[in-house]
Amino acid sequence: MGLEILKLPTTKKNRIYIGIESESKLIPDIDIFPLYCTCCNTAQSKLYEHLGSRYGQVGTAICEKCGREIYITDHDNLVTSIYINGSPSNEIFFNELYLLDWKFVDEFDRLSIINVVKKVTDELKQYDREFITVDELREMIENITDIKTDGKMKFITDERFSILPDDINRWIELLYRAKINIPAKIV
Numbered sequence: 001m002g003l004e005i006l007k008l009p010t011t012k013k014n015r016i017y018i019g020i021e022s023e024s025k026l027i028p029d030i031d032i033f034p035l036y037c038t039c040c041n042t043a044q045s046k047l048y049e050h051l052g053s054r055y056g057q058v059g060t061a062i063c064e065k066c067g068r069e070i071y072i073t074d075h076d077n078l079v080t081s082i083y084i085n086g087s088p089s090n091e092i093f094f095n096e097l098y099l100l101d102w103k104f105v106d107e108f109d110r111l112s113i114i115n116v117v118k119k120v121t122d123e124l125k126q127y128d129r130e131f132i133t134v135d136e137l138r139e140m141i142e143n144i145t146d147i148k149t150d151g152k153m154k155f156i157t158d159e160r161f162s163i164l165p166d167d168i169n170r171w172i173e174l175l176y177r178a179k180i181n182i183p184a185k186i187v
């Protein structure tokens with residue numbers, strides 16, 4: 001069992017589980033992710049695809065610099081996080097890495113547009129306890145706020161990684177264009 005290196009472009013999309021009545025509201029369920037090697041601290045240049053885990057075992061990649069194995073495990077449920085080489089300190093939380101967290105949606109009410117968060121919440125109710133893609137969430141908020149993205153910007157949210165998936169870069173671009181204070185830098 002191994003991790004497959006994506007041959008971009010891919011049709012796979014990162015998803016979010018909507019639990020609009022729950023505290024977290026958005027729960028990432030991630031298919032596409034970057035990696036770094038915990039042995040030589042090298043960010044890997046390609047994205048990887050989560051092909052499903054069995055008893056928490058996701059798969060293994062080979063470091064493109066030192067050739068050692070990078071093995072990935074998860075919680076065997078929604079992919080909200082992954083572990084790199086099994087270490088608890090190397091648990092990667094996608095609500096942080098991908099800024100897929102309701103606290104950023106809440107920030108849209110700082111705009112002069114009226115009731116953005118209420119409108120987003122009302123629209124999401126039809127998807128309660130279902131999945132939508134990150135692109136669908138972004139398009140929903142773009143339509144409500146009339147803020148447009150072009151998908152050409154690239155961001156880094158954690159220095160250990162050198163690349164983020166396109167749908168995530170575009171989600172972060174929306175936050176950036178809305179002038180929301182985000183822990184990300186443009187690359």
Ligand SMILES: [Zn+2]
Pocket residue numbers: 037038039040041042063064065066067068
């Ligand atoms: Zn390495």
